[in-house]
Amino acid sequence: MRERVAKVVLPAAVGIAFVAAWQVGALHVLLDLESFQLPLPSEIVQALAANLSKALSDCGVTVSGAFIGMAIGSTFGFLVAVLATTFPSWGYGGLVLVSALNSIPIVALSPIMNRWFSTGMAQKVGVVTIVCMAAMAINAYRGLNDLKPFSLDLMRSYVATKREVFFQLRLPNCLPSVFTALKINITSSMIAAIVSEYFASSTAGLGFGIKNNLRKAEMAMGWAYIVVASVVGIALYLCILFAERRATRWHASQSAGAETPSGEGAGDKA
């Protein structure tokens, strides 16, 4: 019980202290900022409350684009991983290529997609698709191929066909890695969607909102958009976490795993 209290109270206290220091202006003094540069938390909340419906509709545009792109990109990435597993001698090169795609800056992709697609939504989905593909391909490939020692031998001793090995051994084995990839993709799809809106011709979405408000020097509203984006990001992340807990309850990583940096389970050793 004390453990739990310490786990919640300590970080919460530090967080509240930080926001309080920000509100009374200590942060401004510390960083040598004027209040028009960094709005106070109360101003951000007011700006958000005043424009809540606009912020929510912009948020819906961005999130739906991010979500569609993530679904397409993750599916493609998974297929690449499956292909690379099925045809190991040729598949690996494809995997290398997909990870090279991962290193292409979003800001370079975004204008290209702008040329290819006429609508802002298609452009956004295109960017997010490419961004999400690599993480899924790499992680799913690892999950499909990092099998427990002897499990493949066991399958062989059962004279299992390649197909049976895939569906009964590899596929369940890759589930935790797929969730790791989804967790990465949730964050990066939101980032990609927002950044691509900076360059799109669209006039809706969080990215456009941030850009537009900063141009009009309405800093508080720009910050309010960031708050909305963060809250949505955290909510989506929690959804994936919940689905992961339900789907991989049987897996060892749920009790002892340290493979994800998110630390659930990993932090409870001491």
Place this chain on the structure above:
Amino acid sequence: MKKSDGISAIAWTVGVVAVWELAALVLAKGLHDPMAASKLPLPQDVAATIAREGATLAEAASVTLSKAAIGFAIGAFVGYMLAVLMSVSRTAERIAFPYLIMSQMIPVLGLAPIIFNLVRNMDASRIVIASYITFFPVAANSLSGFKSVDLEKRQLMHSYATGLPTTYAKLMLPFSLPYLFAGLKIAAPMSVTASILVDMLGSKSGIGVKLLYSLYGGAMDVFWASVLVSAAMGILSYALVLLVEKICLPWEAAAIASAGRAE
């Protein structure tokens, strides 16, 4: 990486260029798209532009890369120190880790214009954003590295009555290095992206400026050349981290194919 893997990677690259060539030809000759040169120019045209504009592109790229590198180094250092602190003190971990997780979920690049507005200085905001982006994956991965040290090993060190500094120097730090590199590999292309983005927000030099000016100025050949150069920069940053890892951790070279283990 096996030799056949290298061959298959080359074959794939050739295949992609061939598909690109074909698609560009179809777009220009088959469909008579008037925008063909801007939608998808022929690969050899882009290569010619890169050769022609090589000097200016390289200069712009080096400005962007060097700024990204400074931010990357600062972020990596801070992230690693934070991981050490969190592994030493459970109180520090309790306070900091929830915020680490949360900070990962904030669309950091979305913050770029705001940070620029705050700092009002191109180079400073570039470095701030690149280091902010770097520090999370480094801290999270290194911490998970510190945590994966076997308890038996720590107990052995304890039984030798080694102090905390020696335990870290001899056991914890070397053990965490592969995890540190896993974090660096994720962060390197991201810090390049951040630096390019800041270029585009109103810098005077850098590859992002080239991208933006050629885009709005209609110089599509330069635009495509800049896109390819920035893509190459991202890949280069990743390859550099891989190279440093190979030099620093030769015993890990065998496992290098499984890049980014703890992402």
